[in-house]
Amino acid sequence: MAVVGILVASAAAWWLQRGPQAQMQLAPAASNASAPAGASRPPAVEAATVAITRIVDxxxxxxxxxxRQSVVLRPEVSGRITALNFRDGERVRKGQLLVQFDDQLPRAQVQQSQAELSIATANHQRNQDLVAQNFISQRSVDESGANLQVAQAKLALARATAERLKIVAPFDAIAGIRVVNVGDYLKDGADIVNLEDxxxxxxxxxxxxxxxxxxxxxxxxxxxxxxxxxxxxxxxxxxxxxxxxxxxxxxxxxxxxxxxxxxxxxxxxxxxxxxxxxREKALVVPEEAIVPQGGKQFVLKLVPGAEVDTLVTQRTEVKVGVRRPGKVEILEGLNEGDRVVTAGQQRLQKDGTAVRVVDLASKAAAQPASAASAPQVAQASPPTAAPAKALVGPNPCLQAQAAGAAKPV
CATH class of the missing domain: 2.40.30.170 (Efflux pump adaptor protein, beta barrel domain)
Structure with missing residues (x-):
């Protein structure tokens, strides 16, 4: 009897220990047996909506x-500077006399040429009166006329030489820093000062x-x-x-x-x-949504599936435009409001695959308290630029553009 009692007690203890575990192991097997064959959870992907924004190409x-205009003043003839009629860095006007060279000798040559011109003019006039009375030949008149032209040319040359000793501003500008002084002797072509418009x-x-x-x-x-x-x-x-x-x-x-x-x-x-x-109304998608293949650009668009509340993928070829950091403009292939896959494309092997969209943005928005509770450090505001002065007169760039349009090259 004692042996029988011991066996019964051992069997009861074994049953109490192994019974619940066996039931737990049988429960999943029963549930798997009741589930339809081949059923699995759809792959998770991230998606974004095609948005409209302003794109600048x-x-x-x-x-x-x-x-706009720049020149370095240089003399055309050699000479000694007698006057500098400007200051470094000041504004000068077109036609203003800036540098005067010693012109005593050229002025004397001008006076000499004027005297020769007076004599040549009087001789030519006298010969014209005499030839009208047949006192001289026409040859004498022709020679006096040639002498008159030579005297006029000498006077013009003397005056031009004298004018070369005066350097004037060719346009309105600001003078630079001069590298010469009064009394310097300069050769032709030497630098004097730069003018900047x-x-x-x-x-x-x-x-x-x-x-x-x-x-x-x-x-x-x-x-x-x-x-x-x-x-x-x-x-x-x-x-x-x-x-x-x-x-x-x-x-x-x-x-x-x-x-x-x-x-x-x-x-x-x-x-x-x-x-x-x-373009004010340009369609853009995240650049992660673009899948290049064979020289073409594709996206995986999400469309409603055959079952209720299901989404499946649809491979769509698109034509891209301007690229911006994180964004790509779509010219053809998508419409506003379409949803495209931005992450998880490698798990989608074929078109029409059912997917499950994971919204990471809502999860990130669910934790604003930690960021709000963080101590905020006061930042100094950037210095404000001084207000610009009011501009007077027309825009010189628009004037130059209009002048160029009126005279096409």
Whole structure:
């Protein structure tokens, strides 16, 4: 009896220990048996909606500033400086006398030529009266007429030589720093001072040859100057070089900046953003949605499936336009509001695959408290630029553009 009791107790203990585990193991098997064969969870993907935004078709490059007009004054004849009628860095007007050379000898030659001209004129007039009375031959009249012309030419030469000793400003400009003084003897061609017309500033830059069909006169470009941070200037394209550089395969462009405030100087380094066009309602998608294949561009568009509340993929070829950081313009293939896959394309082997969209943006938005509770450090506001002075008169760049349009080359 004792042995039988021990066996019964052991069997009861084994049953109490193994019974619940066996039931737990049988439950999943029963559930799997009740599920339809071949059923699996759809792959998870991330998706984005085709949005409408403003796209600017532009190109960035660098350039240099130069004066609208610039010249270095040099004498045409040798001489000694007797007067300098300007100060370094001051504004000069067109026709203003800037440098006077010693002209005593040329003035004396002018007076001598005037006296010779007077004699030649009187002789020629007297011979004309005498030939009318048949006192002299026509040959004498011809010789006196030739002498008169020679005297006139000598006077014109003397006056031109004297005028060469006066250097005047060829246009309105600002004088540079002179390198000569009163009393210096200069040979012809020596540098005296540079003149810079700064009312308008040219910016010269180059663009790759693929943009040459988009470039047109009158287009606008945004200019950033490293020496003037925070300031933007607007330049108007004035000229496009018809000859492309064979070394760099680039086209030269010259644009004009209104500089009546005198903030820009020739030689400055400029960052140029040339605008070719703007589209207010452009379709854009994240650049991760583009799947290149065989020289073409595709996206995986999400469309409703055969079952309710299901989404399947549809491979769609698109034509892309301007690319921006993180965004790609879609010209053809999609419409506003379409949804495309942005992550998980590698798990979608064939078209028409059912997918499950994971919205990561909503999860990130569900945790704003931690960011809001973080201590905020007060930041000093950037210095405010001084207000610009009111400009007086028409834009010199627009005037130059109108003059160029009136006289096409």
């Amino acid at each position: 532009d190109s960035q490059t660098v350039g240099s500033l130069r004066s 700064l009312e308008a500033i040219y910016v010269d830059f180059r663009l790759p040859e693929r943009f040459q069909t988009k470039l047109q006169r009158g287009q606008r470009a945004s200019i950033d100057i490293d020496a003037l941070p925070g300031r933007k200037f607007v330049a108007i394209v004035q000229a496009i070089d018809p000859l492309l550089d064979a070394n760099g395969r680039s086209v030269g462009v010259r644009a004009c900046i209104d500089n009546r405030q005198m903030q820009l100087r020739p030689g400055m380094f400029a960052r140029v953003n040339t605008v070719f066009g703007e």
